[in-house]
Amino acid sequence: MHIILLGAPGTGKGTQSKIISKEYKIQQISTGDILRKNIESKNKIGKKIYNILKNGELVSDNIVCDLLYKEIKKEQYIKGFLLDGFPRTIEQAKYISSLNIKIDFIFELIVPDELIFKRISGRRIHVQSGRTYHINFNPPKEQGKDDITKEPLVIREDDTIESIKNRLENYKENHKKLNEYYLKEKKLKKLKFFQLDGTKKPDIIYNKIEKIIASKN
Numbered sequence: 001m002h003i004i005l006l007g008a009p010g011t012g013k014g015t016q017s018k019i020i021s022k023e024y025k026i027q028q029i030s031t032g033d034i035l036r037k038n039i040e041s042k043n044k045i046g047k048k049i050y051n052i053l054k055n056g057e058l059v060s061d062n063i064v065c066d067l068l069y070k071e072i073k074k075e076q077y078i079k080g081f082l083l084d085g086f087p088r089t090i091e092q093a094k095y096i097s098s099l100n101i102k103i104d105f106i107f108e109l110i111v112p113d114e115l116i117f118k119r120i121s122g123r124r125i126h127v128q129s130g131r132t133y134h135i136n137f138n139p140p141k142e143q144g145k146d147d148i149t150k151e152p153l154v155i156r157e158d159d160t161i162e163s164i165k166n167r168l169e170n171y172k173e174n175h176k177k178l179n180e181y182y183l184k185e186k187k188l189k190k191l192k193f194f195q196l197d198g199t200k201k202p203d204i205i206y207n208k209i210e211k212i213i214a215s216k217n
């Protein structure tokens with residue numbers, strides 16, 4: 001099965017991806033994580049994109065599509081994958097269509113801006129595992145520490161007010177075209193595209209996704 005999760009920053013793409021990939025045993029591909037790994041390893045691409053991510057701008061389509069292509073060719077995605085954070089532009093959407101991979105479901109999470117700011121500004125992450133917490137909505141058992149390893153939680157470098165504003169702006173700039181593209185594909189019955197209320201609790205959102213998949217498969 002191939003699934004795409006769309007949504008502005010902080011709408012819960014990462015949170016839902018982790019639940020879906022566990023339940024359906026398909027692996028998550030987060031382009032944000034791939035880009036951050038390149039930054040951590042301080043390679044050529046990493047150096048080039050460090051400031052782009054920090055400032056909440058979009059990395060060029062060429063770089064992201066190349067990195068995605070290298071990733072999806074790996075053996076571990078033979079049973080399918082869940083794309084988290086890709087596509088973000090119409091060019092990226094056309095790119096994934098050009099690969100002739102049958103996309104079964106596209107879910108878009110919708111959350112108002114005020115809540116997005118609250119969610120991102122309270123997010124804390126455990127870098128090594130990718131586990132995500134929120135100081136109010138999903139607090140760790142012990143303040144500032146990962147539930148499993150007890151290692152310290154950190155704030156993501158791009159979770160600043162300025163960067164959130166830029167990320168939201170970039171999302172809105174591309175959203176209309178991307179939406180039109182997928183609504184058209186839906187009309188042609190090429191794929192199943194659903195917009196979901198992302199303000200509900202994670203398990204409620206997941207239940208909705210699960211029901212849709214069960215009824216449309």
Ligand code: AP5
Binds near residue numbers: 124
């Ligand atoms: P990326 O890492 O994908 O960041 P993002 O899109 O800004 O999304 P976030 O990770 O901030 O949010 P999320 O929707 O995953 O929410 P989460 O589940 O964590 O990308 C980073 C950067 O990389 C981009 O800015 C760009 O520069 C670059 N990039 C990546 N992909 C690219 C592409 N395709 N093209 C070009 N550039 C690209 O939840 C957020 C918080 O809310 C957490 O604390 C969580 O606990 C909480 N929460 C989640 N769901 C709920 C809920 N239902 N109720 C209450 N709290 C919730």
